[in-house]
Amino acid sequence: MKRRDFIRKSVGAGIVGSALSFTGYNKLFGAGLADGANPYDLVAVRGGEPEIMLDRALEALGGMGNFVKKGQTVVLKPNMSWDVPPERAGNTNPELVKHIVKKCFEAGASEVYAFDNTCDNWIRSYRNSGVEDAVKEAGGRVLPGNTENYYKGVKVGQGKRLTEAKVHELILDSDVYINIPVLKHHASSRITICLKNLMGIVWDRRYWHRNDLHQCIADFGTWERQPDLNIVDAYRVMMRNGPRGVSVDDVTEMKSLIVSKDMVAADAAATRLFGMDPEEVGHIRIAHAMGVGNMKLDELNIHRIMI
Amino acid sequence: MACLPGYFAVRPGLFINRNNHHQLLEIMQNHLKPLRVIISLFFLIVASLIFIDFREVFSESFLSGFLSLQFGPSVMRFIHIAAITMFGFIFILIITALFGRVYCSTICPLGIFQDVVSWISKKIRKRMRPYRYDKPKNILRYSLLALTVIFLLFGSVLLLNLLDPYSNFGRFATYFGRPVAAWINNALAGTLSSMGIYTLYRVSIPPIQWQVMVFPAMILALVVWLSYKYGRLYCNTVCPVGTLLGFLSKYSIFRIAIENSGCTNCARCERICKSSCIDFKTNEIDFSRCVGCMNCLNICPESAIKYYFRGRPVPVAVSEVQTANETREPDNSKRSFFIVMAASFLGLNKMVSAAETQIRTNRRSRNRKSNGVEMSRPTTIPENRQYPVSPPGSVSIEKFNKACTACGVCVTKCPGNVLQPSFLEYGLAGFMQPRMDYLSGFCNFDCTTCGEVCPTGAIQPLTIEKKHVAQIGVAIFIMENCVVFVDHTDCGACSEHCPTKAVDMVPFTGGLTIPEVTENICIGCGACEYACPTEPYKAIYVEGNPRHELADKPEHEALDQPDMEEFPF
Numbered sequence: 055m056k057r058r059d060f061i062r063k064s065v066g067a068g069i070v071g072s073a074l075s076f077t078g079y080n081k082l083f084g085a086g087l088a089d090g091a092n093p094y095d096l097v098a099v100r101g102g103e104p105e106i107m108l109d110r111a112l113e114a115l116g117g118m119g120n121f122v123k124k125g126q127t128v129v130l131k132p133n134m135s136w137d138v139p140p141e142r143a144g145n146t147n148p149e150l151v152k153h154i155v156k157k158c159f160e161a162g163a164s165e166v167y168a169f170d171n172t173c174d175n176w177i178r179s180y181r182n183s184g185v186e187d188a189v190k191e192a193g194g195r196v197l198p199g200n201t202e203n204y205y206k207g208v209k210v211g212q213g214k215r216l217t218e219a220k221v222h223e224l225i226l227d228s229d230v231y232i233n234i235p236v237l238k239h240h241a242s243s244r245i246t247i248c249l250k251n252l253m254g255i256v257w258d259r260r261y262w263h264r265n266d267l268h269q270c271i272a273d274f275g276t277w278e279r280q281p282d283l284n285i286v287d288a289y290r291v292m293m294r295n296g297p298r299g300v301s302v303d304d305v306t307e308m309k310s311l312i313v314s315k316d317m318v319a320a321d322a323a324a325t326r327l328f329g330m331d332p333e334e335v336g337h338i339r340i341a342h343a344m345g346v347g348n349m350k351l352d353e354l355n356i357h358r359i360m361i
Numbered sequence: 362m363a364c365l366p367g368y369f370a371v372r373p374g375l376f377i378n379r380n381n382h383h384q385l386l387e388i389m390q391n392h393l394k395p396l397r398v399i400i401s402l403f404f405l406i407v408a409s410l411i412f413i414d415f416r417e418v419f420s421e422s423f424l425s426g427f428l429s430l431q432f433g434p435s436v437m438r439f440i441h442i443a444a445i446t447m448f449g450f451i452f453i454l455i456i457t458a459l460f461g462r463v464y465c466s467t468i469c470p471l472g473i474f475q476d477v478v479s480w481i482s483k484k485i486r487k488r489m490r491p492y493r494y495d496k497p498k499n500i501l502r503y504s505l506l507a508l509t510v511i512f513l514l515f516g517s518v519l520l521l522n523l524l525d526p527y528s529n530f531g532r533f534a535t536y537f538g539r540p541v542a543a544w545i546n547n548a549l550a551g552t553l554s555s556m557g558i559y560t561l562y563r564v565s566i567p568p569i570q571w572q573v574m575v576f577p578a579m580i581l582a583l584v585v586w587l588s589y590k591y592g593r594l595y596c597n598t599v600c601p602v603g604t605l606l607g608f609l610s611k612y613s614i615f616r617i618a619i620e621n622s623g624c625t626n627c628a629r630c631e632r633i634c635k636s637s638c639i640d641f642k643t644n645e646i647d648f649s650r651c652v653g654c655m656n657c658l659n660i661c662p663e664s665a666i667k668y669y670f671r672g673r674p675v676p677v678a679v680s681e682v683q684t685a686n687e688t689r690e691p692d693n694s695k696r697s698f699f700i701v702m703a704a705s706f707l708g709l710n711k712m713v714s715a716a717e718t719q720i721r722t723n724r725r726s727r728n729r730k731s732n733g734v735e736m737s738r739p740t741t742i743p744e745n746r747q748y749p750v751s752p753p754g755s756v757s758i759e760k761f762n763k764a765c766t767a768c769g770v771c772v773t774k775c776p777g778n779v780l781q782p783s784f785l786e787y788g789l790a791g792f793m794q795p796r797m798d799y800l801s802g803f804c805n806f807d808c809t810t811c812g813e814v815c816p817t818g819a820i821q822p823l824t825i826e827k828k829h830v831a832q833i834g835v836a837i838f839i840m841e842n843c844v845v846f847v848d849h850t851d852c853g854a855c856s857e858h859c860p861t862k863a864v865d866m867v868p869f870t871g872g873l874t875i876p877e878v879t880e881n882i883c884i885g886c887g888a889c890e891y892a893c894p895t896e897p898y899k900a901i902y903v904e905g906n907p908r909h910e911l912a913d914k915p916e917h918e919a920l921d922q923p924d925m926e927e928f929p930f
């Protein structure tokens with residue numbers, strides 16, 4: 055079966071699956087965000103512009119103030135790894151990033167930083183992804199991650215294959231850490247969402263590829279400093295030839311957004327949007343098994359917003 | 362300038378036959394030296410900045426315009442493209458035909474660099490031995506020029522590559538200046554960022570390859586030593602551009618000469634002449650060696666030395682001093698360096714095979730170390746690259762080798778660090794010419810910088826559309842080295858980076874996917890080779906196309922729009 059057909063069929067399967075699993079709110083197994091202030095484990099929005107979808111999602115979660123307190127420093131980890139324009143969907147939607155920066159400042163953030171350890175030349179990737187300008191326009195700052203000096207060694211205590219990594223100092227130094235992946239097809243890891251996006255905060259990625267990629271991604275998910283919030287951009291989605299993409303033909307408009315504190319839950323939901331089963335994706339399956347989060351969407355309290 | 366008492370009283374006597382027109386010219390000539398200094402510093406500083414600029418401050422168009430005035434590269438451009446871009450060297454020839462080797466003192470960065478060294482030398486060695494007239498090394502300089510031309514006629518740029526002053530300067534800046542500048546920048550950026558200031562950022566410094574640096578280091582040492590002790594000796598013996606322009610400047614319309622009747626034989630002009638081309642005893646100037654620094658114009662208390670129409674002072678009077686010239690000792694100490702240089706270069710050749718092995722070993726072990734953690738089993742099958750990969754726009758390796766003078770400007774401007782100087786990967790014909798080094802980086806799909814900045818036309822500018830299908834090589838997959846095959850785990854780093862998906866992941870056993878190369882859409886950018894994590898040998902590498910080909914554009918059918926009615930969960 056060609057991958058194209060495979061994707062087409064799985065999209066269909068995913069939709070059927072979703073109808074079956076749509077059993078309404080299930081607070082019994084709720085984890086992660088669900089507490090007094092945050093009634094939902096995961097919020098999914100469809101059908102709006104990025105800014106509107108973000109506003110609706112944050113509203114459901116009690117506002118950005120639940121995550122960013124006055125005077126705190128915030129580090130954003132969008133995907134701006136590729137020297138491609140926004141319409142190619144290789145990087146996180148700049149409009150979304152801009153709005154997040156704005157929301158952080160509204161919540162009282164003292165500084166908002168963004169960076170990525172890019173795959174293509176970092177200056178061009180920052181610039182041509184549109185993310186650099188977006189962050190700056192909203193008053194945030196874009197910092198480099200292009201040399202090893204910016205990365206500090208950390209231990210990954212529960213890691214099976216990955217026991218240590220060098221992590222960007224911004225992640226270690228900032229008060230709030232927000233992960234903003236874009237949902238994409240991925241040649242190496244099948245799909246890239248929250249867990250996979252964290253490969254952009256570490257320096258030594260080749261080791262991961264060499265030593266069981268899926269296991270390493272899941273291992274790093276167990277590292278104690280987890281994102282305080284994950285915002286998955288699925289407005290434009292690259293359905294094939296990822297993660298870089300070959301042309302705009304690889305992209306569909308899905309106009310969706312997923313927000314959760316649980317990386318595995320967000321990945322599972324986004325994988326469904328993409329048309330795959332989370333079980334098919336090694337690192338999501340392993341991360342779930344290692345207790346990083348919950349990929350069983352029917353056990354989660356999900357708030358769905360259709361615009 | 363030294364202004365003797367009664368100076369103005371003397372002067373009307375000297376120029377009694379002249380009209381105001383001449384006086385005006387004379388006053389203008391007093392300003393020539395300061396003007397030369399200003400222009401030359403501008404050219405030296407901008408040329409240096411161009412090479413060490415790692416923040417892409419200068420636009421490609423500014424850069425190519427600026428560099429188009431460099432003689433050697435401009436000639437190569439003329440030979441190989443024969444387009445209007447030959448403007449640069451024609452302009453230099455015209456200037457030379459008018460005023461002599463002005464190029465050597467105002468535009469040539471190596472020449473100006475030597476002036477700076479000489480200037481420093483003068484400051485350090487307080488009681489410096491003054492310059493003195495020396496006989497031209499005609500046999501040497503004309504032989505080197507002739508050999509350079511003969512090499513070019515037979516299609517080899519090698520000698521021009523080795524001797525061209527701009528290209529040598531470029532290599533100094535590329536190999537020595539830029540790493541030092543980057544190092545300073547990184548030290549500063551580190552300090553600032555620890556203080557929360559991020560205006561500067563660190564830049565990655567490609568690994569230093571000592572083999573490649575041997576020749577430029579030798580030339581640098583030679584040039585510094587010669588200019589420290591003897592002024593512009595390099596320019597009047599080794600430099601083929603200097604010799605060629607010197608030959609032409611014998612017939613320049615305006616030439617510097619000494620007016621015998623005004624000359625008091627004080628010898629100041631001879632002692633200040635960096636080219637050792639003024640012989641005060643005969644009152645003659647070997648204008649073919651004059652680099653046009655114009656220092657002598659201002660030093661002469663009598664204003665007897667200056668530009669004259671066809672180098673003929675009016676009135677012409679033959680001085681009786683002329684007879685005193687006969688026995689000047691040739692300066693033997695200068696000879697040794699040529700012998701040293703020739704010997705060293707011959708020695709360099711013999712290191713070839715040993716050095717190439719060394720490069721591989723060095724860089725592999727560097728990679729291993731940089732990962733910090735012990736890797737899984739090392740790969741066993743060496744890549745068997747038949748051809749090096751030449752930069753996009755170079756048309757073919759043969760054509761490239763014939764045109765590139767290895768100035769290194771593309772190396773410093775390459776945003777992906779993939780263009781690195783070669784040692785002898787191309788053979789001697791392409792000594793030091795840049796090659797695509799996929800251990801250092803890979804070629805950015807949407808970048809056309811190297812072709813835009815190349816001053817010789819060895820790398821021709823490509824439109825972005827042409828760049829996207831310029832196939833400089835083809836990826837070759839060594840399955841037995843691949844992580845997926847060996848360890849049975851997913852990897853896909855190669856396919857991840859591939860801009861055309863010529864390297865795609867196809868189903869393999871156990872639900873894994875393994876790379877597969879579609880050659881006709883591969884452009885040889887090397888992203889796959891760079892990203893491949895296996896060591897010491899890569900599981901995928903790019904075999905160079907000796908002649909660049911046209912790749913097909915990748916085609917994919919349009920996607921179905923997703924169903925937006927429901928959440929699939």
